Amino acid sequence: MSIRLYDTATRSVRDFVPIRPGKVSLYLCGATVQAAPHIGHIRSGVNFDILSRWLAYRGFEVTFVRNVTDIDDKVLSKAAEQGVEFWRLAQANERAFTAAYDGLGCRPPTIEPRATGHIPEMVELMQDLIYRGHAYAAGGDVYFDVRSFPGYGALSNQRVADMWSADDADPKNAKRDPQDFTLWKGAKSGEPYWNTPWGPGRPGWHLECSAMARKYLGERFDIHGGGIDLIFPHHENEIAQSKARGDAFAQYWMHNAWVTMANEKMSKSLGNSVLVADMMRRYRPIVLRYYLGTPHYRSMIEYSEAALEEAAVAFSRIEQFLTRAFELVGATEPAVAVPDEFAACLDDDLAVPGAVAVLHQSVRAGNTALAAGDKEGAKARLGDVRAMLGVLGMDPLAEPxxxxxxxxxxxxxxxxxxxxxxxxxxxxxxxxxxxxxxxxEIRSRLAAIGIVVEDTPGGPRWTLG
RNA sequence: GGUGGCGUGGCCGAGAGGCGAGGCAACGGCCUGCAAAGCCGUGUACGCGGGUUCAAAUCCCGCCGCCACCUCCA
Incomplete structure (x- = not known):
């Protein structure tokens, strides 16, 4: 049984065939650390964490690169607004992202490279592109020549001629074509800069990912991921930069849908963000993970408090089974293998909703066994449930x-x-x-201080309500 | 103008030609001193109008409504 993944580049679900047997190279566009993470950012982290866990479960050795873009227009302008150095702002926000990823149980990637740590690789890439006739320096900037790359627009299925040209294009700049994008920006006064053959400057937005993906994963790697809004221009431009230089680049493109607020995309610029840090104070992080991780990664999540409350109830049903099963049959390790039906769902383009349905069915079967005093049956279901939760990163009895x-x-x-x-x-x-x-009276007084008492055949048990 | 997506029962949320994923809520039953939890049962949902088919939520055509991307975005 092979894994199948939806590939944005072909708009179809394809069998996953890794470049090197037994290994998967995965690059995920992580944070541009201009602000603290909202739940849309962390959804992406959770989705791809589940993907990497599933690949690992299927026996692949996963090299997972998730970059940190710690310099770009927004980072600079926010830092300037706040009157602090860009690196101070970037570092603070990077820590907030790390806390959010850790808090929601996302395992650290193999490496988290920062853009500012890879300037020489970017310069080398630009030199190569200029040498090959795909880029040009002008006015202290370096631009990618879109017309020189015939495949431009393939990922987003757009033809350059049909696109609206950038209405924010700076009339002063020296682009040959309005669609050309900036690889490198000449430093304005007061901006941080690095010296290059084209003068002092700093990276544009897209270049870092091409440079870092190549450095850590090679000229050709398996999966490139990110939010659906990165398809154009970010990923289109990455493809242009890397393929124009001769790299085969990513074989599969995976994009997660976003989290919306009142039917609108949650974003920093719209100011309708729900910050992860705030949510973690109001809901248990494992519940947030369940809420953000359970819908299919390509379906949009319409954020609502009611749905989040419901997720909390649904998840506690699973937890309560674990607790009661432990009481009856004692500590039980996760089963060695997850149920076939569960595995079939995740193999099919990471169909977490179907997999969670299997999980709930096992919980019910386990509860039935508990009710019947069937210790063997309960223990088996407990092992299954823990194995499935483990793959989803939601086993309350496992790390973290x-x-x-x-x-x-x-x-x-x-x-x-x-x-x-x-x-x-x-x-x-x-x-x-x-x-x-x-x-x-005793029961209600305990309830008033948050202690819920339940009578069971084995005597009363209490939990925090 | 170009490109892509969405519309499923009271709610959340899957599915993608035939057997009603799953969860939440509701109702009935079992259990309980009463509860709680758990278990069993109860639903004739797929935006609208046509068409194809023995069979359509699923395929085709046409509408309606909503959203996103087109060089800031997860």
Whole structure:
């Protein structure tokens, strides 16, 4: 059974055939660190984290590159607005992105290269492009000559002639054609710069990805990912830069859909962002991951509090099964393999929604086994459920979530447990003498402080509500 | 003007010619002192109008509504 992926370049689902057997090279356009991450950014991180986990589960050795663009027009203008050095702003935002990725359980990529760390590679690329007649220097800038590259527009299925020309094109600049894009920008006064054969300047927006993808993954690599809004111009331009130099570049292009707010795309420029940091204070991060990771990566998510609350309930159903199953059958490791049906879904263009349906069916089967006192059946389902959650990065009993319960918290929980047991013993005594008013009073007082008491055949159990 | 996407039950959200993914909510039942949780059951949904077909949410044609990209964007 092979993995199939939707490839934007061909607008079709294709069998995934890696360049090197057993290995996958994956490049994801990460953050332009001009501002703190909103939940749309982190959705991309979660989607591709699940992809890389699934590839790893299928036995591939994944080299995962996710870049950080730490210099561009926006970074410079925001830094100038705030009156700080660009690197101060970039670094602060990069830390915020890292906290968001870590917080939502995204495993770190193999490498996170920064644009400013790869200036020599960019200069070399530009020299090569100029030598080959695909780029030209003019007025301190370096431009890519779009007309010199016949494949331009193939990814986004546009013909150059049909495009609107850039109405923000600077009349002063020296472009030969309005569609030409800037590889390198001559530094204006006060801007940071690097010396080059064309004078002092700094990178445009697209060049860094071509340079860094080649450096870490080679002239040809398997998958290039990013948000759907990067198809044009960013990825189109990357293709132009890299292929014009002679690289084969990416074999598959994967794009995640965005998160919308009131039916509009969430974006920094529209100012309708929901910041990850704020959300993590209001919802448990594992629930946010479930919410952002469960819909198909190519479907847009219309953000709503109600849907997020619902995700929290759905996820806690899974967690409660884990808790009760552990109580009955004891600690159980994840199964070695996920159920076939689950695997078939993820093989089919990462169909997480279908896979989650299988997960819920296993939870139900597990609950049925628990209700019947079928320990063997419950243990088997518990192993399956943990294996599936593991692939999705949502197993509360595995890293990084299990580490969240640190030792202080565990000690405190033990103390609270002992206190609650005292109250529950009194309640059991009241129930034994059929004084239900007293028993219910104890239960409701505990409920008032957030402790939910449930009676089970094995005695009362409590959880934080 | 060019390019791409979306419209599914009360809600979220999959699917892509035939058997109603899954979750949330609701209702009935089992269990319970009562609850909670859990389990069992209950639904005749696919924007509108045509067409193809034995069979259409799915394919074709035409509409309607919404969104995005066309050099800032995950």
């Amino acid at each position: 979530w299990s580490a969240a319960a640190d030792r202080d918290a565990a000690n405190l929980r033990e103390v609270v447990d002992n206190l609650v047991v005292v109250a529950l013993e009194q309640r059991q005594a009241a129930r034994a003498r059929k004084d239900y008013a007293a028993a219910d």
